[in-house]
Amino acid sequence: MKNKGLTKVDLIFESTDVRKVMKKAFEMTSNEIIEQILESGLKGRGGAGFPTGLKWKYTAAEKEPEKYIVCNADEGEPGTFKDREILDKAAAKVYAGMAIAGKAMGARKGFIYLRGEYRFLLPQLYVELHKFHKLINEIGYDFSIEYRMGSGAYICGEESALFESIEGFRGEPRNKPPYPTVSGLFSKPTSINNVETLVTAMMIIEKGAGEYVKLGTKDSRGSKVFSISGDTPIPGIFELELGMTVQEFVNEFGDGDTKAVQVGGASGFCVPRKKFSETIIGFEGVPTGGSMKLFNSSRSMYNVLHNYLEFFTEESCGQCTPCRVGCQQLYKGIEMVKKGESKSTYLNELVKLADTMKVASKCGLGQSVGNAFRSIVENFREEIIY
Amino acid sequence: MYHTGNMVKELAEKHGRKRESLMPILQEIITKHNYLTDDAMVAVATELDISAAEVYGTASFYTFLDTKERGRNVIRVCKTITCSMKGKNDIISTLEDILKIKVGETTPDKMFTLLETNCIGWCHKAPAMLINDMPYTDLTPETVIDVVKGYMR
Numbered sequence: 001m002k003n004k005g006l007t008k009v010d011l012i013f014e015s016t017d018v019r020k021v022m023k024k025a026f027e028m029t030s031n032e033i034i035e036q037i038l039e040s041g042l043k044g045r046g047g048a049g050f051p052t053g054l055k056w057k058y059t060a061a062e063k064e065p066e067k068y069i070v071c072n073a074d075e076g077e078p079g080t081f082k083d084r085e086i087l088d089k090a091a092a093k094v095y096a097g098m099a100i101a102g103k104a105m106g107a108r109k110g111f112i113y114l115r116g117e118y119r120f121l122l123p124q125l126y127v128e129l130h131k132f133h134k135l136i137n138e139i140g141y142d143f144s145i146e147y148r149m150g151s152g153a154y155i156c157g158e159e160s161a162l163f164e165s166i167e168g169f170r171g172e173p174r175n176k177p178p179y180p181t182v183s184g185l186f187s188k189p190t191s192i193n194n195v196e197t198l199v200t201a202m203m204i205i206e207k208g209a210g211e212y213v214k215l216g217t218k219d220s221r222g223s224k225v226f227s228i229s230g231d232t233p234i235p236g237i238f239e240l241e242l243g244m245t246v247q248e249f250v251n252e253f254g255d256g257d258t259k260a261v262q263v264g265g266a267s268g269f270c271v272p273r274k275k276f277s278e279t280i281i282g283f284e285g286v287p288t289g290g291s292m293k294l295f296n297s298s299r300s301m302y303n304v305l306h307n308y309l310e311f312f313t314e315e316s317c318g319q320c321t322p323c324r325v326g327c328q329q330l331y332k333g334i335e336m337v338k339k340g341e342s343k344s345t346y347l348n349e350l351v352k353l354a355d356t357m358k359v360a361s362k363c364g365l366g367q368s369v370g371n372a373f374r375s376i377v378e379n380f381r382e383e384i385i386y
Numbered sequence: 387m388y389h390t391g392n393m394v395k396e397l398a399e400k401h402g403r404k405r406e407s408l409m410p411i412l413q414e415i416i417t418k419h420n421y422l423t424d425d426a427m428v429a430v431a432t433e434l435d436i437s438a439a440e441v442y443g444t445a446s447f448y449t450f451l452d453t454k455e456r457g458r459n460v461i462r463v464c465k466t467i468t469c470s471m472k473g474k475n476d477i478i479s480t481l482e483d484i485l486k487i488k489v490g491e492t493t494p495d496k497m498f499t500l501l502e503t504n505c506i507g508w509c510h511k512a513p514a515m516l517i518n519d520m521p522y523t524d525l526t527p528e529t530v531i532d533v534v535k536g537y538m539r
Binding site (some may be wrong): 118168171 | 404405406407408409410412413416420432444447448450451465466467468470471503504505506507508509510511512516519520521
């Protein structure tokens with residue numbers, strides 16, 4: 001497959017007449033909005049990549065009169081900070097995206113669940129929200145948004161844990177099905193979308209799906225905001241067209257000595273140098289919610305994996321055994337191999353455990369631990385052992 | 387220790403007495419006092435007409451809803467990978483030196499509590515920390531001293 005190369009774009013942060021876009025959307029039928037989003041091929045920008053149009057379509061299909069649109073601003077994946085920037089610089093577009101989503105599925109109420117670490121943003125976000133409510137009132141449309149805060153729990157970024165938290169409970173993920181589109185917040189049909197997804201959806205309504213599909217590849221349409229950190233001379237937030245290889249990414253952002261890139265945060269995949277040119281960043285290769293961490297040859301991948309496993313051990317909600325005990329055992333396991341208390345072949349047992357967690361864990365947290373574990377252990381086995 | 391007094395009653399008037407009022411109430415107590423006392427949790431349970439175990443069970447799930455005594459300023463230094471790579475340990479040891487406490491402890495005058503926390507979303511400006519709600523980024527052992535001194539006055 002021919003790849004697209006690296007192209008910087010500016011769609012998410014460019015200034016937009018949100019009044020005009022909302023008016024346009026409110027004159028469309030629910031079906032017309034959903035058709036546009038489906039045609040655009042937009043997939044969720046939080047990392048899981050579920051088609052946004054389908055989520056809206058399923059929620060719209062529910063007969064229940066009370067429905068909700070929830071904006072997931074609990075960005076907790078290590079290495080991800082783009083949603084903070086979007087809310088900081090373009091909150092009006094997030095609110096407009098929620099109103100448009102609400103129109104598409106018949107929801108009059110929206111909630112934004114903002115992580116506690118970003119509480120300092122609240123005063124300015126309320127100023128923008130006040131302007132938004134005034135604007136939507138002038139347009140003569142019935143829709144309102146409320147903020148709910150997180151309190152430092154990574155797991156609350158998982159959609160059903162987030163609902164539990166808003167409802168006033170421990171943030172423990174629910175069993176699925178039922179899916180949120182059927183029974184979500186307060187057991188009502190709910191569409192829960194990432195901050196960036198909502199802004200992108202708004203932009204698709206503004207420019208038309210036809211324009212949007214010109215960007216990206218068949219499996220990964222459009223552009224994406226990347227959070228770039230680690231061993232790079234230019235850390236920060238960059239919007240890039242999807243479809244580039246890791247090599248092209250490293251050529252632009254690396255420090256000349258990049259040995260690995262962790263794509264998608266602690267729950268994502270580690271790509272070693274030898275696979276840079278064959279790996280595409282996107283749903284056809286390594287999917288990402290935007291977290292890109294570069295490591296140069298001075299870094300120990302044991303330390304990287306150890307740090308991730310400590311993170312998961314602390315952030316596992318503890319509800320299901322495969323995740324709770326699995327994280328602890330992986331964490332202790334690599335320490336034992338490093339200290340020579342276990343043979344290096346014990347790593348094979350640990351990889352099996354990570355695979356078991358993938359199938360047996362209740363939610364995305366436990367299911368994803370194996371991504372980083374397997375890709376780091378397989379590609380940097382000698383660094384884990386010696 | 388702080389006195390609960392009428393605070394919880396007033397917060398229940400403001401946020402409501404439904405189960406979903408629980409998080410906003412606990413979060414506002416934290417904003418005021420940085421931790422939840424047993425008295426405060428029992429008062430919340432009474433106002434919301436739920437068991438105190440439910441309140442404690444919920445609070446203890448969330449890292450920021452501390453149920454142990456904390457100082458007036460809670461410092462949370464990010465320990466996740468990028469901050470860790472970019473000198474988090476130097477920041478911690480500088481803080482331990484000037485505050486004369488270890489991670490997890492509170493100064494005897496109850497002014498500062500020093501903690502580590504997981505990723506706070508400032509990896510591009512690592513190392514980073516929060517003091518109460520405010521983020522401080524691109525820290526060096528020199529700048530972190532200035533930041534903390536600002537809270538000593």
